[in-house]
Amino acid sequence: MAPQNIDNLQQSFQNAISFQTSDSNSINEDQVSNSLTDSYMDSNIFMTPKIINKANIKALKPFNTGDIKILLLENINQTAINIFKDQGYQVESYKSSLPESELIEKIKSVHAIGIRSKTILTSSILKYAKNLSVIGCFCIGTNQVDLDFAGKNGIAVFNSPFSNSRSVAELVIAEIISLARQLGDRSIEMHTGTWNKVSNKCWEIRGKTLGIVGYGHIGSQLSVLAESMGMKVIYYDILAIMALGTAKQVSSLDELLRKADFVSLHVPATPDTVDMISSPQFAAMKQGSYLINASRGTVVNISALINAMKVKKIAGAALDVYPNEPAKNGANLFSNSLNSWSSELTSLRNVILTPHIGGSTEEAQSAIGIEVSNALTKYINEGISIGAVNIPEVSLRSLNLDQENVVRVLYIHQNVPGVLKTVNNILSNHNIEKQFSDSRGGIAYLMADILDVDAADIAKLHELLEATKYKISIRLLY
Numbered sequence: 001m002a003p004q005n006i007d008n009l010q011q012s013f014q015n016a017i018s019f020q021t022s023d024s025n026s027i028n029e030d031q032v033s034n035s036l037t038d039s040y041m042d043s044n045i046f047m048t049p050k051i052i053n054k055a056n057i058k059a060l061k062p063f064n065t066g067d068i069k070i071l072l073l074e075n076i077n078q079t080a081i082n083i084f085k086d087q088g089y090q091v092e093s094y095k096s097s098l099p100e101s102e103l104i105e106k107i108k109s110v111h112a113i114g115i116r117s118k119t120i121l122t123s124s125i126l127k128y129a130k131n132l133s134v135i136g137c138f139c140i141g142t143n144q145v146d147l148d149f150a151g152k153n154g155i156a157v158f159n160s161p162f163s164n165s166r167s168v169a170e171l172v173i174a175e176i177i178s179l180a181r182q183l184g185d186r187s188i189e190m191h192t193g194t195w196n197k198v199s200n201k202c203w204e205i206r207g208k209t210l211g212i213v214g215y216g217h218i219g220s221q222l223s224v225l226a227e228s229m230g231m232k233v234i235y236y237d238i239l240a241i242m243a244l245g246t247a248k249q250v251s252s253l254d255e256l257l258r259k260a261d262f263v264s265l266h267v268p269a270t271p272d273t274v275d276m277i278s279s280p281q282f283a284a285m286k287q288g289s290y291l292i293n294a295s296r297g298t299v300v301n302i303s304a305l306i307n308a309m310k311v312k313k314i315a316g317a318a319l320d321v322y323p324n325e326p327a328k329n330g331a332n333l334f335s336n337s338l339n340s341w342s343s344e345l346t347s348l349r350n351v352i353l354t355p356h357i358g359g360s361t362e363e364a365q366s367a368i369g370i371e372v373s374n375a376l377t378k379y380i381n382e383g384i385s386i387g388a389v390n391i392p393e394v395s396l397r398s399l400n401l402d403q404e405n406v407v408r409v410l411y412i413h414q415n416v417p418g419v420l421k422t423v424n425n426i427l428s429n430h431n432i433e434k435q436f437s438d439s440r441g442g443i444a445y446l447m448a449d450i451l452d453v454d455a456a457d458i459a460k461l462h463e464l465l466e467a468t469k470y471k472i473s474i475r476l477l478y
């Protein structure tokens, strides 16, 4: 067999067509007819398009990378913009998130959108996204997107879960020392002209115990850094995870809280971690210990933290994440109108507050930009969904340069019995070179490369697949 060649695939896909119907239950045959006609006339490969009933099919167009429109919000890294532009996509990029009404207007026409954590893509926004194939979350989390709604409408979602782990771990190290030495307070005092040279309750961190809650990508990086500075490390995780260095896993959160001088939280936002650290947990912590939260804002009950600090149970805290965070940068946004306890929190001593910057370094943003834009490009150009968080992860090897009249079928459907039989009946008129299918919950995704398909066959293939009962979206790349 000839060697695989990705350039060839790219070239082939320049001519490919994108067929997606965001409402699988209300396919408008009329629109399909228009689109097919336009597509084939435009690409000059199908001079006598089949006339199909016209009513409510969304406008389709030839898949040409020059037609792919990508909306990038929230100052996504230049590395991503460059990768998309190199593909010939039309890129519109904004420094901040958009107001809802503007977002709805823009999302109607784009094929892909890139966001970070401030843009909330609910079903009431996504229902307008009739051309959208893919969402790129250029960050760790994806809970700003209604993943279920997106999946059920054939919109794949990608993120970059671990590109900024090191950045977060380094910030936490800085905070451990800053809290132990009350650096925040000393700095504020100096900025206001106060000289306050004290050593009372200022500590070295060498020999102190760091308790890490959640020993995943960030927690384990932090473990290594902390040990290298002479700290003892214990950790608690719901999974049994092998320790790095001489760190030790403890069997309960309570044990960790009782033993640690510094507690640093690195768990995901799940129902189980809401208010994971609240009054009973502060009561269990060592007198004069410190809390650091750079995970998610829901994990710590801030009112309980304020109380624990007021009675001096907790000697200091560093928070990078909050239950409610402003959607943009600006003065006076971190206020009581956002979180009712804001002014009380900001009035406390030895509390370091940062605006969700744990992962915000040039290195992390650059790595995230490359990772997510590559995932989106592969999905748009080749249908490969490896790394998607809401649809099955499926991949097919690339085609050979000498393979002509090949069509790649990308068929997302409801995961119900009998669909593959129907689809394979349709495909079986041709030589199916390879295919792969997988399911995730109620969604299934089939990729298939079909050989010996001429232009007229493509229209027929599309027409038949479009008419299948449990289809969510179809794209044909050729």
Ligand SMILES: NC(=O)c1ccc[n+]([C@@H]2O[C@H](COP(=O)([O-])OP(=O)(O)OC[C@H]3O[C@@H](n4cnc5c(N)ncnc54)[C@H](O)[C@@H]3O)[C@@H](O)[C@H]2O)c1
Residues within 6 Å of the ligand: 140, 141, 161, 162, 164, 165, 168, 213, 214, 215, 216, 217, 218, 219, 236, 237, 238, 239, 266, 267, 268, 269, 270, 272, 273, 294, 295, 296, 320, 321, 356, 357, 358, 359, 360
């Ligand atoms: N501040 C920032 O800018 C920033 C940047 C990146 C990540 N984060 C956040 O940091 C957190 C950790 O990220 P990560 O990449 O290390 O995640 P990860 O998935 O690699 O690790 C999370 C760990 O938490 C454990 N865990 C889950 N539920 C738990 C529970 N109830 N009790 C104990 N352990 C539990 C998991 O088993 C896993 O080992 C996430 O919430 C993420 O959103 C914040």
